[in-house]
Amino acid sequence: MSDQGYVRLAHVVRTLAESIGGTVRQRAVRELRDRILTGALAPGARLDLDEISAEFGISRTPVREALLELSFQGLVEIAPRSGVKVIGVSPEATVDNFAILAALSGKAAEWAADRITPDELARLEELADALDAAGTGPETVELNWRFHRIINEASGSRHLLSLIRQAVRMIPSNFLEVIPVHDDGEHRRLLDALRDGQAHRAREISELHVLDAGRSLAGWLAEHHTAKSPG
Numbered sequence: 001m002s003d004q005g006y007v008r009l010a011h012v013v014r015t016l017a018e019s020i021g022g023t024v025r026q027r028a029v030r031e032l033r034d035r036i037l038t039g040a041l042a043p044g045a046r047l048d049l050d051e052i053s054a055e056f057g058i059s060r061t062p063v064r065e066a067l068l069e070l071s072f073q074g075l076v077e078i079a080p081r082s083g084v085k086v087i088g089v090s091p092e093a094t095v096d097n098f099a100i101l102a103a104l105s106g107k108a109a110e111w112a113a114d115r116i117t118p119d120e121l122a123r124l125e126e127l128a129d130a131l132d133a134a135g136t137g138p139e140t141v142e143l144n145w146r147f148h149r150i151i152n153e154a155s156g157s158r159h160l161l162s163l164i165r166q167a168v169r170m171i172p173s174n175f176l177e178v179i180p181v182h183d184d185g186e187h188r189r190l191l192d193a194l195r196d197g198q199a200h201r202a203r204e205i206s207e208l209h210v211l212d213a214g215r216s217l218a219g220w221l222a223e224h225h226t227a228k229s230p231g
Contacts (some may be wrong), residue, residue: 027068029070029202036086037172042103048083092223094218098171098214104167111160112202113194115156121195124147127146
């Protein structure tokens with residue numbers, strides 16, 4: 001299989017894993033992780049297996065597996081007798097997580113500027129139009145992920161894609177629902193840089209785009225936690 005074929009396969013696998021048709025365990029992991037990373041489940045909160053099973057309408061087994069996966073990611077602590085406790089992430093850790101993703105996404109954009117195909121550019125153009133039309137609507141979340149997925153794949157590096165997938169696990173998939181980030185033409189500028197083969201410019205725009213989103217979410221988390229604190 002060619003490198004391009006592997007990239008396409010990676011896209012299919014990723015899309016299936018993230019789609020609504022994913023396994024019940026995957027959906028439970030995604031929902032609980034999003035709640036933790038956006039502060040909806042605060043650090044120190046206790047998680048009840050039966051309550052989660054009832055809320056999600058699934059059996060205890062996939063919930064138990066989901067919590068185990070989250071413990072491997074350092075988001076919850078599972079202790080005998082005391083149950084499951086949310087560890088969560090601080091605003092500072094959120095900035096760090098987005099900074100890691102920004103560096104990887106920037107490198108992907110840099111490489112994509114030299115390797116992107118006309119078909120991929122056309123798909124980005126369509127998504128940029130859709131993002132302009134969507135504004136801050138709910139569809140922006142999926143459109144944004146799709147836009148950046150195409151660029152990541154256009155980097156042509158399976159290893160970089162793997163690193164990005166790992167970094168994305170510490171980014172809430174619904175953060176644009178929590179903190180709508182105004183585009184201010186960033187997607188268009190990134191598309192123009194890719195079309196013109198401006199690798200350095202593409203990297204700068206991509207990095208700043210992700211860093212700004214991380215700072216916005218971290219700021220919201222700081223205010224949210226302060227508002228919840230007694231006194």
